[in-house]
Amino acid sequence: MSVLSRPWLWSWLAAAAAFSLTLGLTSGRGAGELGYAALSFGAFAAIVGLGQMLVITLGPGNVDLSIPATMTLAATLALKAMGSDPGTAFLGLVIALAVGFGTGVANYALIFLLRLPPIIATLAASLIYQSLAIWSNRGLRIKPPSGLADFATGRFLGLPNVAWVGLALAILVWIVLERSVWGRWLLATGQNLRVARLAGVPVELVRASTYISVAVFASLAGYLLASFSGGAALNMGQEYLLMSIAVVVIGGSSIAGGNSNVPGVWGAALFMFLVVSMLNSYGAGAGVRNVLTGTIIIAIVIAASSRRART
Amino acid sequence: MTLSKMLLSAAGLALSAGLAQAESHMSETADKRIALSNNYAGNSWRQAMLQTWQEIGAQAVADGIVAAADAYTTSENQPTEQAAQIQNLILQGYDAIVLNAASPTALNGAVKEACDAGVIVVSFDGIVTEPCAWRIAVDFAAMGREEVDYLASRLPDGGNLLEIRGLAGVFVDDEISKGIHEGVEVHDQFKIVGSVHGDWAQDVSQKAVAGILPSLPDVVGVVTQGGDGYGAAQAFKAAGRDTPLIVLGNRQDELQWWADQRDATGYETLSLSIAPGVASLALWVAQQILAGEEVPKDLTVPFLKITQDNLDDALATTSEGSVANVTYSLEDAQQVISDAK
Missing domain, CATH: 3.40.50.2300 (Response regulator)
Structure with missing residues (x-):
């Protein structure tokens, strides 16, 4: 398989193009600044995108629409428990991840016990999570402990800490998918559920663990985002609903499932930030920006999928 | 009865006579029910708005000014959903609907139905263009x-x-x-x-x-x-x-940041915003219309302005993580109404 036929290549090419077009405007000034910002904000999209990728890999109809609400609920409860007190960052992390685990279990319970299609189940559940977030804190913004805020906005070896977290998770997901039995089970389930079941794959176990993983990823992203931006807000997860699906598709994973692509998710996450920055820098209005973003996404998806079809 | 007690009760009588004068527009609405139709609750501004409504509404009910002041929020911020909600509120027999609308035009049909059913509709913040409704707008x-x-x-x-x-x-x-x-x-x-x-x-x-x-x-x-x-x-x-x-706007974290910068470097700026308490103004305007007061259809509320001078006061009255707010009283509503005449 040649390099050109790798579906993740296109998201990275697009990100690089958006990056250089923006810098073309400034004749190269601010490259470091822009790259740093892209890595910081891209990390959140990459983390939720990795989770969404696992679910989408499960096959047609599998998607988690409760990601924004899970992010908001996890962040709200974690920041409330921490109450800006120093030394509580770990407690907050545990609470956030526990919330994620809980929403993942609840999502899967709705899907498995009530036989609801995942789209309906996760959308309905997200209303409950969002309401819980509203009810628990009435939208008050509590600042993260200063140590945690410094970590979330800080850097290590010149790269943002949140990007290191996103990178570590990407490597972990890649190893699990490529090198573990569970990853093979997941791909087999996504390619054909019935065949996988007949071949002895514990498909329901795979599905349950996948829905729990995506919720845990979302809760981690929420926890980091709230620490990064100075507190949880009720609408903080909103833009990550479409974002999480977009980065999976642009990244070259198959929307029909059974085929996932870890490096593409990161490329797409960077691209999604850079394309908006590029269009903003060129002074495009909101309407033009949305149309162009949509057109570019379609073009990348076509490029990535037609290459794959030929191999 | 001792003299002091007699004096007290005389004073009490005089006071209640005076109040009766002021409350002439209140007793008439004692059996009226007002509903808030709200399209969105997912940010701190809307939460502060709903809280103001709850406080002022509960007080108005306790004081016997209105019979009910209930709040209803749609979950998905969709005009279709809110139109259905308005139709439900008409069927439930509310006398007035105070409306923060999901769209300035898409709800006009439902608003017209409410007007035709004799329900007073007062829109604020997210206003509607339907002529039969009242509008409390910010410039x-x-x-x-x-x-x-x-x-x-x-x-x-x-x-x-x-x-x-x-x-x-x-x-x-x-x-x-x-x-x-x-x-x-x-x-x-x-x-x-x-x-x-x-x-x-x-x-x-x-x-x-x-x-x-x-x-x-x-x-x-x-x-x-x-x-x-x-x-x-x-x-x-x-x-x-x-x-x-x-x-800046009126979020507490913005104001706190401003105060910190001011103390550190003498930073000076201005905060302009719309107070979420505008919901309480809309409640009183609806009550005044129900009481038979002549109210122009288009009212304007001033925006909330915080300057270097009153920053500390604003911060002191804003709870952490919330938004700076103003609660409007019945007198404020009457002032706004007479200004518009």
């Missing part, structure tokens, strides 16, 4: 102009501005932005060199500003729509740039 364009006027007074030499807009496609965003651009035409020493959409959310603004900053020349001022000032400040800090003059 958003004036708010945008005032931001630029303020910048002109502080920076007479002018310079480059960054504009942070709200949610694309929303009426309020268009109006404030229009006002800002009108202001820049008047004060032509300013130039808007970049414009991003921050969706009135802190983290979205921070992201958008961080993305456009590398391509911008020096920026002396940032014009905003509220809720986004703190995020802009964070993005400037992360990029290692000097903090420009950022016009």
Whole structure:
């Protein structure tokens, strides 16, 4: 398989193009600044995108629409428990991840016990999570402990800490998918559920663990985002609903499932930030920006999928 | 009965006689029921709005001014959903509906149905264009102009501005932005060199500003729509740039940041916003209409302005993580009504 036929290549090419077009405007000034910002904000999209990728890999109809609400609920409860007190960052992390685990279990319970299609189940559940977030804190913004805020906005070896977290998770997901039995089970389930079941794959176990993983990823992203931006807000997860699906598709994973692509998710996450920055820098209005973003996404998806079809 | 007791009761009688005069427009509405139809609850402004409604409404019910003041919020912020909600409220027999609408035009059909059924409809913040409804609007364009006027007074030499807009496609965003651009035409020493959409959310603004900053020349001022000032400040800090003059909104974290900067470097700016307590004004206006008062269809509320002088007062009355607020009384409503006549 040649390099050109790798579906993740296109998201990275697009990100690089958006990056250089923006810098073309400034004749190269601010490259470091822009790259740093892209890595910081891209990390959140990459983390939720990795989770969404696992679910989408499960096959047609599998998607988690409760990601924004899970992010908001996890962040709200974690920041409330921490109450800006120093030394509580770990407690907050545990609470956030526990919330994620809980929403993942609840999502899967709705899907498995009530036989609801995942789209309906996760959308309905997200209303409950969002309401819980509203009810628990009435939208008050509590600042993260200063140590945690410094970590979330800080850097290590010149790269943002949140990007290191996103990178570590990407490597972990890649190893699990490529090198573990569970990853093979997941791909087999996504390619054909019935065949996988007949071949002895514990498909329901795979599905349950996948829905729990995506919720845990979302809760981690929420926890980091709230620490990064100075507190949880009720609408903080909103833009990550479409974002999480977009980065999976642009990244070259198959929307029909059974085929996932870890490096593409990161490329797409960077691209999604850079394309908006590029269009903003060129002074495009909101309407033009949305149309162009949509057109570019379609073009990348076509490029990535037609290459794959030929191999 | 002792003399003092007699005096007291006489005074009490006189007092209640005076109150009866003032309350002449209250007893008539004692059996009226008012509903709030709200399209969205997912941010701190809306939460403060709902809380104000709850407090003022409960007090009004306890005082016997109205029979009920219930709040209903739709979950998905969709006009279709809110139209169905309004139809339900008509069927439930409310006498007045106070409305924060998901769309200025899409609810007109449902609002007309309410009017035809004899229900008073008072829209505020998100207003409706249906002529039979009352509108309590903020002059958003004036708010945008005032931001630029303020910048002109502080920076007479002018310079480059960054504009942070709200949610694309929303009426309020268009109006404030229009006002800002009108202001820049008047004060032509300013130039808007970049414009991003921050969706009135802190983290979205921070992201958008961080993305456009590398391509911008020096920026002396940032014009905003509220809720986004703190995020802009964070993005400037992360990029290692000097903090420009950022016009702020009314979120507590913005005001706290302002106070910290003021104490550290003598930073001076201005905060312009719409107080979520405007819901209480709408409640009183609805009560006045139900009481038979002549009320013009278009009312204007002043925006909430916080300056260097009253920053500490505003911070003291704003709970942590919330938004600066003003609660309107019946007298304020009567004042607004008589101003509009």
